[in-house]
Amino acid sequence: MAAKQFSETHTIPFYECDVNNRITIPMLINVLILASEHQNEQLGVDQTTLIDRYGIGWVVISYSIKINQLPTNNSTVKMTTKGTSYNRYFAYREFWLHDQAGNELVKVESIWVLMNEQTRKITSMSDDIIAPYESKKVKRVPRLPRPEIIKDLAKADAKQYQVRVSDIDFNGHVNNSVYLEWMLDALPMSFLGRYIPRQIDIRFDNEVKYGNLVTSSVVVDSTDRDRIKTIHEITTGDEISASATFIWNQINVEGSQQS
């Protein structure tokens, strides 16, 4: 039996877009997560129910994001998601973003765990919570590409960020989309005006809290000019909070993407 699929449409407002009028990567993540939250609600297993009834919540540990095209201001997109499969500790969820003509703009694979809200420890999957998604029980969930690690952190470009009140979500932790904001902001604006991500592999290792001072480090690897790569790390003190590898396409003169 295939997992239940959920779809809804969303019209992108100006404040979800960047200086080039394309949806920002943090907002791309937010709108996709919104679709999965709406599926959770529809199936009677939303965040509040999970916390109230079981004292647990979903936490994402990695995303693999394939971007064909980023939708722009005022365009209407269809978000689709399903909880494809799971094993004892991990759940594999897929997301798609389509334009109104049915073209696939973005495909996201993600790995999730259930975490005890008090102890912040991973708990095993419970049938009560998983059953409504009709996810396939598997031995191994797919392995997402592991982001590269910066070899010499001292030589990387780095910016520091004090966690803002507005970075904190409902759970009291930094919202996942904020890590992507820190990662992108470590790149110069001139870079972000010339390149657009076509692949992002990101892994969340440790939670960041209000008051933490984080460092966003980046190394640009342009040895292959057709495949500019950036390697990112968010660190809090000596601890890695998140790491990511981005592959970029050059933006052509018309402002659209090269394939």
Add this chain to the structure above:
Amino acid sequence: MAAKQFSETHTIPFYECDVNNRITIPMLINVLILASEHQNEQLGVDQTTLIDRYGIGWVVISYSIKINQLPTNNSTVKMTTKGTSYNRYFAYREFWLHDQAGNELVKVESIWVLMNEQTRKITSMSDDIIAPYESKKVKRVPRLPRPEIIKDLAKADAKQYQVRVSDIDFNGHVNNSVYLEWMLDALPMSFLGRYIPRQIDIRFDNEVKYGNLVTSSVVVDSTDRDRIKTIHEITTGDEISASATFIWNQINVEGSQQS
């Protein structure tokens, strides 16, 4: 003849909310501005048309925001706006946010100017641009309350912010909602957990650009315990970029607002 009124509904997603699940003040401003942008489009005088045809754009110089109640995650609100009146240099625009039962949640008054995109100088109102709104031509537009100024800036609490790429909007300048984020973030999280704004008067004096280092200063005036007041200034070097006065209500134990 009364000015043309525009309304639309909006359902608030989790990522427009704060740690208490209420819409954030920066997002409140964004969703209201979205309604005015949609009115501009409907009337054929949207941002792109103004820039392409006249080389000018709308810039807000002050808001007076009265908050009866802040809507929460997943609630649907009605945004309403009209370009009420104007004179040679200033336009007066009103906004309302209502819940689905028709209760007024928020009322915003605002003063706008038209600015030349190249010279960044104010230009006089042109009939071509104003006519579609059916705004009333007046001698004087209403004067909004002027925010107080911090008397001794050296004694204020202050935080510094490096302008992020993601703070920059379509115009290449810091989006207005970001000033409100900096202002609020200068307050401790414990304060923001206990109080909720009921009145915000904000004035934008000078534009901030990418790469600028800004200081967000705040003084909390709690001499009148029933009317906690905070005075805010955003400065770039020696220049005031924005100033604001917030009046706060204590949040009662149920999490709702005291009147």
